[in-house]
Amino acid sequence: MVNARAFSAPGKALLVGGYLVLDPRYSSYVVALSSRMHAIVTEVKSSDPEGIKITVRSSQFNGDEWNYEVKGEKGSQNFKLSEMNDKKNPFVEKTLLNIFTYFQISLSETSNIMIDIYSDAGYHSQANSVVKKNYHKEFRYHTKSITEVPKTGLGSSAGLVTVLTTALVSFFKPNISVAKVADLNLIHNLAQVSHCQAQGKVGSGFDVAAATFGSILYRRFDPDLINKLPPINSTEYQGSLVNLIDETDWKITAEPIGLPKGLRLVMGDVSSGSETTKLVAKVKEWFNKNTPRSEEIYDAINEGNLRFIDGINELSKLLEQSPDKYEGMIQSLEKGGDPKSYECFKNIMDAVDQIRENFRIITLESGADIEPPVQSKLIDDSLKLRGVLTGVVPGAGGYDAISLIATEHANLPSQTEKDSNFKNVTWLNLRQENTGLAEELPSHYYNLE
Ligand SMILES: Nc1ncnc2c1ncn2[C@@H]1O[C@H](COP(=O)(O)OP(=O)(O)OP(=O)(O)O)[C@@H](O)[C@H]1O
Ligand SMILES: C[C@@](O)(CCOP(=O)(O)O)CC(=O)O
Known part of the structure; x- marks a missing residue:
């Protein structure tokens, strides 16, 4: 049997709180949507003792694929992550960097990893796309790469980083559950750091919070939590990251909310x-x-x-x-x-x-x-x-x-x-759906036609 797990995370709409949400004094009302981002992580056995390969595939976007290699000493923080074809996806790259730094992975003992990303139709303009589906899921396939297909603004990068982080955390810490608050906090904190670094700015983070926790009343973290991290390639980074993820109270508010029935x-x-x-x-x-x-x-x-x-x-x-x-x-x-x-x-x-x-x-x-x-x-x-x-x-x-x-x-x-x-x-053909991260069945993504 293939060792695989799948997760999904929702898109967002900030209904009230725009701009003010950048200031931790103000609360905002964030709605999670039925359009979701999905990641299926599969273990691929490897016999290479020196490093591991991670493939991230986004086949809906003209077969987009990023192939990373991680090399370094056992348990070392001096690992090196490189994309083998010089293809860039800062959101994927920063997610991988933070996961590998946080978990201090023993590279010689880890299998290769395959991750398939799927995004529901609502995130992108549907022009020039065709549907592929199976009994459980349906997705739109585009003729262009991810960076060339117009977005609708539902937070595709936040959804991607959150669900990719979840898939990778589940790989290295198999007992995680999206029903446990502590695990959600771990995923949220890691995803916020990676998302801010990939964006090159510290926004309010409401999009990552909604992707993790669903529809929420949200109050942000202090931006200095992320601004004050040492440079990602410095020797102090690992300790500071672990401290920020595990030991620091981010003081965010993420209380579940919802519109009444009707x-x-x-x-x-x-x-x-x-x-x-x-x-x-x-x-x-x-x-x-x-x-x-x-x-x-x-x-x-x-x-x-x-x-x-x-x-x-x-x-x-x-x-x-x-x-x-x-x-x-x-x-x-x-x-x-x-x-x-x-x-x-x-x-x-x-x-x-x-x-x-x-x-x-x-x-x-x-x-x-x-x-x-x-x-x-x-x-x-x-x-x-x-x-x-x-x-x-x-x-x-x-x-x-x-x-x-x-x-x-x-x-x-x-x-x-x-x-x-x-x-x-x-x-747009989508609804409010209050659920944040959800675990899915990997088999529901197989044989899309
Ligand atoms: N399905 C996907 N597969 C791979 N990468 C993706 C996918 N969806 C989004 N991304 C990454 O996220 C980037 C888009 O992020 P960006 O922050 O510009 O848009 P957004 O999050 O959808 O917009 P907004 O924050 O305004 O809602 C893409 O260029 C790509 O790097
Ligand atoms: C203006 C701002 O408050 C909201 C941006 O929201 P959106 O990406 O337009 O959904 C910025 C932020 O919260 O990071």
């Missing part, structure tokens, strides 16, 4: 794309130049964020305590009734108005197109559709996508197909 998240891809780093740089510059007023604007957004979170919790309570009343409200929303006539709905809508209003001020003043007028119009048009409660530009905003909260049965594609206001929108 409501769901809908993502509309606008696919013109925005560059998050440029937006973040402009907002930072604006913030620093405009204190204390910029702080007041952040506080007003934070108040809106907290009111939104409270509003969703109130709805969940209502569903529990008065299910008939809740069901009536959902029915009314679905039929196009005025949601503001219900206090619980009104609170959520007002909270989102407060957030959007303030982001429009930042957009105007900073030159960072967080909620530019075309996106405002698109959200406002969406609010007129039957079944839509509220809507935002998720994450860093810009021209990537819009996120709506709508009733379970609201059919947005049919309501908008002939409407020119929505001609640039593709409603």
